[in-house]
Amino acid sequence: DCSLLDSPENNFATLNPLWNSVQQTYAEGNLKTTSGSQHSPTCSTIGVSSGKWYVEGFALSSSLTKWSSGIFDTAITYNKVSGTNYIPAQTPTNIYTNGDAINYYASGNDIYKNGSQVISNAFSSALTTNDIIQIAFDVDNGKIWYGINNSWNNGTSTQGSFDPDNHDTTFTVQQEMRVHFTGETSDWLANFGQDSSFAGNKTAQGNTDANGIGDFYYAPPSGGFLALCTSNLPEPTISPNADTQAVNHFGILTY
Numbered sequence: 001d002c003s004l005l006d007s008p009e010n011n012f013a014t015l016n017p018l019w020n021s022v023q024q025t026y027a028e029g030n031l032k033t034t035s036g037s038q039h040s041p042t043c044s045t046i047g048v049s050s051g052k053w054y055v056e057g058f059a060l061s062s063s064l065t066k067w068s069s070g071i072f073d074t075a076i077t078y079n080k081v082s083g084t085n086y087i088p089a090q091t092p093t094n095i096y097t098n099g100d101a102i103n104y105y106a107s108g109n110d111i112y113k114n115g116s117q118v119i120s121n122a123f124s125s126a127l128t129t130n131d132i133i134q135i136a137f138d139v140d141n142g143k144i145w146y147g148i149n150n151s152w153n154n155g156t157s158t159q160g161s162f163d164p165d166n167h168d169t170t171f172t173v174q175q176e177m178r179v180h181f182t183g184e185t186s187d188w189l190a191n192f193g194q195d196s197s198f199a200g201n202k203t204a205q206g207n208t209d210a211n212g213i214g215d216f217y218y219a220p221p222s223g224g225f226l227a228l229c230t231s232n233l234p235e236p237t238i239s240p241n242a243d244t245q246a247v248n249h250f251g252i253l254t255y
Contacts, residue, residue: 004195005193013229023037035183039087041181043181046228047074050174053226053228055134058198060187068087101113123159135147136162142172144168193229194227204217208227210223210226
């Protein structure tokens with residue numbers, strides 16, 4: 001594990017077991033999730049309200065090909081009751097007044113937004129075991145693209161190389177979006193830029209983002225798409241690299 005890029009100096013997103021542990025088992029430093037017999041989502045530890053971002057997911061195994069993945073607004077609240085099927089952007093359909101949710105569902109090979117199908121038969125071949133799903137999203141302009149094994153949908157029936165002018169669907173700009181991975185009797189391995197080997201299941205490829213950061217299996221799309229990590233986030237007002245330090249705001253006065 002010490003060979004991973006994730007460190008206190010640059011912390012990459014992982015999957016958040018505190019957000020949802022119902023029907024989910026976490027492993028590999030919270031980059032692997034195994035779901036039970038009901039659809040159950042998990043989400044990234046980092047949410048973003050600006051910028052362009054790129055994430056990969058490895059479809060490790062499934063008995064039902066029911067992997068799904070995408071993004072959703074942090075403001076959306078989820079039903080986490082054990083035994084209740086839940087797929088972001090598909091079910092239930094009455095919670096999307098708080099924000100947008102988008103999802104690619106491998107079992108139907110379709111893309112959904114806020115309870116409605118927006119693209120059917122998104123890829124010539126649906127995601128299956130040992131495939132890599134790619135998600136690129138632009139929060140400033142509210143656009144998302146999906147790829148499988150470096151073949152991008154681009155909102156059309158013909159897949160190919162990444163097309164910045166043709167996105168799969170839209171969402172409201174500058175929402176605080178998080179990446180989600182969902183499954184039913186399925187295993188996902190996420191890569192937010194820290195491990196393109198997917199815990200040793202693939203041969204690492206070493207592709208970096210536009211800032212030279214990360215380790216992706218495929219090269220992130222051109223145009224400034226970044227790894228989801230703290231080095232790529234906006235600098236906080238109070239931080240080691242800022243003009244304003246914590247000592248400017250509080251200290252110890254001894255009487």
